[in-house]
Amino acid sequence: MSLAANMxxxxxxxxxxxxxxxxxxxxxxxxxIAERADAIEAARAFPADLLAEIAxxxxxxxxxxPRYGGAGYRLQDAVPIIEEIGRADGSAAWSLMLxxxxxxxxxxxxxxxxxxxxxxxxxPMARAALTPRGRMTKVEGGYVLDGQWPLASxxxxxxxxxxxxxxxxxxxxxxxxxxxxxxxxLAAVPTAAIEILDTWHAMGLRxxxxxxxxxxxxxxxxxxxAYASALQPDSGPLGQIAxxxxxxxxxxxxxxxxxxxxxxxxxxxxxxxxxxxxxxRFLAESPLFQKRYGEMEIRLAAARAxxxxxAARLWERANSGEAITTPINVRHRAMVAHVHQECLAIANExxxxxxxxxxxxxxxxxxxxxxxxSACQHIIAGPDIFQPHGAFLLDQPIEAHIRV
Numbered sequence: 001m002s003l004a005a006n007m008x009x010x011x012x013x014x015x016x017x018x019x020x021x022x023x024x025x026x027x028x029x030x031x032x033i034a035e036r037a038d039a040i041e042a043a044r045a046f047p048a049d050l051l052a053e054i055a056x057x058x059x060x061x062x063x064x065x066p067r068y069g070g071a072g073y074r075l076q077d078a079v080p081i082i083e084e085i086g087r088a089d090g091s092a093a094w095s096l097m098l099x100x101x102x103x104x105x106x107x108x109x110x111x112x113x114x115x116x117x118x119x120x121x122x123x124p125m126a127r128a129a130l131t132p133r134g135r136m137t138k139v140e141g142g143y144v145l146d147g148q149w150p151l152a153s154x155x156x157x158x159x160x161x162x163x164x165x166x167x168x169x170x171x172x173x174x175x176x177x178x179x180x181x182x183x184x185x186l187a188a189v190p191t192a193a194i195e196i197l198d199t200w201h202a203m204g205l206r207x208x209x210x211x212x213x214x215x216x217x218x219x220x221x222x223x224x225x226a227y228a229s230a231l232q233p234d235s236g237p238l239g240q241i242a243x244x245x246x247x248x249x250x251x252x253x254x255x256x257x258x259x260x261x262x263x264x265x266x267x268x269x270x271x272x273x274x275x276x277x278x279x280x281r282f283l284a285e286s287p288l289f290q291k292r293y294g295e296m297e298i299r300l301a302a303a304r305a306x307x308x309x310x311a312a313r314l315w316e317r318a319n320s321g322e323a324i325t326t327p328i329n330v331r332h333r334a335m336v337a338h339v340h341q342e343c344l345a346i347a348n349e350x351x352x353x354x355x356x357x358x359x360x361x362x363x364x365x366x367x368x369x370x371x372x373x374s375a376c377q378h379i380i381a382g383p384d385i386f387q388p389h390g391a392f393l394l395d396q397p398i399e400a401h402i403r404v
Contacts (some may be wrong), residue, residue, distance in 0.1 A: 001232070002276075009055065009056060009057075009058045009061070011052075011312055013056065013057060013061075014057045014058060014060050015057060015058025015059060015061050015071045016058060018083060019062075019077040019080070022057055022058065022059065022062065022071075022081055023080060023081055023084060025057045026054070026057060026059065026081065026084050026085065029050060029053050029054060029057075030084055030085055030087065030088040031088070032050065032091060033050060033085065033088040033089050033265060034087075034088035034261075034352050036050070037088065037089040037091075037092075037364065037367065038362065038364065038367070040089060040091060040092065040207045041091060041206045041207050041367060042207070043207065044200070044206055044207055044280035045155045045207055045209055046091070046092055046095050046096070046155035046207055048155065050092075050362060051155075051156055053297065054096060058071065059081070059096065059100060059102075060096075060099050060103075060123070060125065061098050061100075061101050061123075061351045062077070062078060062081065062100055062231065063078060063101060063103050063104055063238065063250075064103040064170055065107075065235060065236045065238070065239075068103075068114065068118040068126075069118060069123075070103065072236060074237075074250050074311075074312070074315045074319075075237075075238070075241070075246060075311045075314060075315040076249075076307075076308050076311035076312045076315060077249075078100070078101075078249070078250055078251045078253060079249065079252060079256070079304075079307055079308060079311060080253070081253065082096075082097045082100075082250060082253025082254055082257065082296075083253045083254075083256045083257035083260065083304075084257065085097070085253075085254075086253060086254045086256065086257020086258060086260070086261065087256070087257040087258075087260045087261040087264070088257075088261065089371075089372045090204065090205060090254065090257075090258045090365045090367075090368060090371025090374075090375065091155075091204075091205050091206060091207035091208050091371060092104045092207070092333055093156040093253070093254040093257050093258070094153065094205050094208050094254050094371070094375060095153065095154055095156065095207065095208045095209070096156075097250050097251070097253060097254055098127065098128070098153050098154045098155055099125060099127075099156050099210075100128045100250070101246070101247055101250040102125075102127070102128050102154075102162065104200040104238050104243065104246045104247060104250075105128060105130075105162055105186065105228070105243060105247075106126075107232050107235040107236070107238055107239040108186060108227065108230050108231075108239075108243065109186075109188065109224070109225075109234060110223050110226070111232075111235075112223065113188075113223050113224055117160075122159065124159045124160060125156055125158045125159060125160070126154075126156060126158050126159065126160035126161060126162060126188075127152050127153065127158050127160075127161050127162070128152065128153075128154075128161070128162035128163075128164075129149035129150065129151060129152035129161065129162070129163050129164065129212075129213055129312065130151075130162070130186075131149060131150055131151055131164065131379075132164045132165055132166055132184035133148065133149045133164075133165065134146060134147030134148060134149050134163060134165045134215065134328070135147045135152065135164065135165060135168065136165035136166075136167050136185060136187065137168055137169070137170060138167055138168070138169050138170075138175050139170070139219070141221055141222060142219055142220050142221040142222045142224075142225070143167065143168055143185075143187060143216075143220050143222075143225060144218065144219055144220075145163060145165065145219075145220055146215060146216060146217050146218070147165075147188065147214070147215065147252035148197070148212050148213070148214045149163050149164075149165075149212065149213050149214075149215075150199070150210075150212050151210050151212075152196070152210065152211055152212065152213045153205075153208045153209065153210035154208070154209060154210075155207055155208055155209040157232060158191050159190065159191055160188055160189065160190060160191060161188075161189045161190075161191060161194050161213060162186050162187070162189075163186070163187050163189060163213070163215070164184045164185070164186055164187075164228075165184055165185065166182065166183075166184050166185075167184075167185050168208060170213045177227050177229070177230075181229075183227060183228070183229060184228070185225055185226070185227055186224070186225060186226050186228060187213065187220045187222075187225045188220070188224040189218060192278060193215065193218050194213050194214070194215065195213065195215070195216075196211050196212075196213055196215040197211055197212040197213065197214060198211060199211050199212040202374060203365075203370050203373065203374055204369075204370030204371040204372070204373055204374030204375070205370075205371050205374045205375060212219065215251035216375045219298060221403070228243040228244075229242075229243075233321070237315055237318035237319045238318075240318040240321075240324060241314060241315075241318050241324060242324065242329045242332075242333075244333060245314065245329055245332045245333055245336070246378060247380065248332075248333060248336035248380045248381075249311050249314075249332075249336065251336070251340070251375070251378065251380055251381070252307050252336060252339050252340070253342040254375055255337045255339070255340055255344070255372060255375050255376065255381075256300070256303065256304055256339070256343060257299050257309065258343070258368055258371055258372045258375065258379075259343045259347055259350075259372070260300065261344050261368055262346075262347055262350045262351075262365065262368045262369070262372070263293075263296060263297065263300065263346075263350060263353075265295065265364065265365055265368070266293070266298075266350050266353060266354055266365075267284070269281065269283075269354065269355075269365075270283040270284040270289060270293070270353075271283075271284045273355060275355075283353075289353065292349065292353065294345050296349060296375075299342060299344055299346055300342075300343070303338075303343060304340060306335060306338075307335070307339055310331075310332055310335045314328070314332055315334070316381075326392075327389075327392040329384065330388050330389045330392060331389055331392075333385045333389075334385050334386055334389040335380070335382060336381070336388065337380075337381055337382060337383050337384075337385050338383075338386075340375075340376045340380075340381030341376070341381070342380075342381060343376070344372055344373065347368070347369055347372040347373075348368075348369075350365075351365065357389045
């Protein structure tokens with residue numbers, strides 16, 4: 001059976017039995033991912049055999065609405081599932097996370113287009129280049145796309161790419177959305193029209209195929225475009241949550257998982273390594289190390305609890321049909337940024353405690369650290385969002401140009 005065929009899973013797949021069943025099914029696979037993590041990084045791609053196993057669990061359908069054949073998981077359900085993969089390997093978690101969360105971006109598109117897209121026998125997979133680059137020129141009936149977009153992550157076969165660009169008219173002047181706001185617009189492009197450039201030679205997340213892509217004067221009809229800000233209440237709760245808030249929550253599963261894997265590795269190595277200045281006892285026997293390790297465990301547990309609590313609050317509000325106001329959205333985005341920064345801080349302390357062996361090529365701890373640093377470089381993890389959150393808390397206006 002081909003990988004494409006495997007993407008179309010039966011209703012007996014673990015994903016449809018609930019988050020616990022999917023998590024248990026993935027644990028059988030993540031052990032093998034961890035064993036092959038170094039080889040995966042060296043190959044700069046996720047292996048087809050493991051991808052087929054992941055697909056058979058229905059993992060890529062967890063965030064998809066039932067009307068399209070998905071399991072419709074709550075936002076908070078996805079975090080531990082992605083976390084489990086991140087514990088094994090950061091690149092695998094990042095890539096697979098993107099293959100699942102891209103269905104959230106699809107909720108912004110017209111239902112007629114989505115009904116046709118999800119009706120085909122081969123389950124549609126997509127990658128997204130959401131950094132607003134390239135050119136998107138308004139023409140009769142649609143838009144002409146031209147240029148290059150970076151960071152189109154995802155190491156799996158696709159039928160579609162999503163690109164994001166500011167819209168201009170034929171004279172290069174910005175075109176506003178229906179509310180009069182200048183913002184980028186998403187466009188869906190078949191993979192066959194995309195040129196993929198081998199540009200992803202990076203510090204971390206090396207096996208995510210986060211390459212640049214190019215388009216040359218490609219026409220996309222209006223019905224295959226959407227503004228990310230256009231909420232779709234009839235697309236379920238995920239259609240009512242701001243796109244960056246939902247995507248950011250999925251990202252947190254990756255960094256929580258990497259931090260968990262780093263702490264586990266540090267604990268194991270501390271029972272085998274005797275520091276140079278205390279050669280009579282193992283690192284794990286040091287009261288000072290015990291204090292530091294205990295503190296890091298609590299900090300990670302607190303960050304994880306915050307994620308699950310905030311995700312549940314946001315989901316419950318969306319599920320009940322309550323409006324998610326800008327202050328609520330900004331608070332969630334601030335939480336996303338904070339947990340990224342906290343996981344990065346914990347990872348830095350773990351790396352410092354791990355000794356000089358982690359400086360050498362082939363160190364699994366170094367690979368995890370590089371993956372964490374790279375994941376936290378994403379714009380969604382940026383601390384700039386703290387400013388508008390503080391402004392709201394202090395009853396002050398936010399600057400009009402700040403996008404939240």
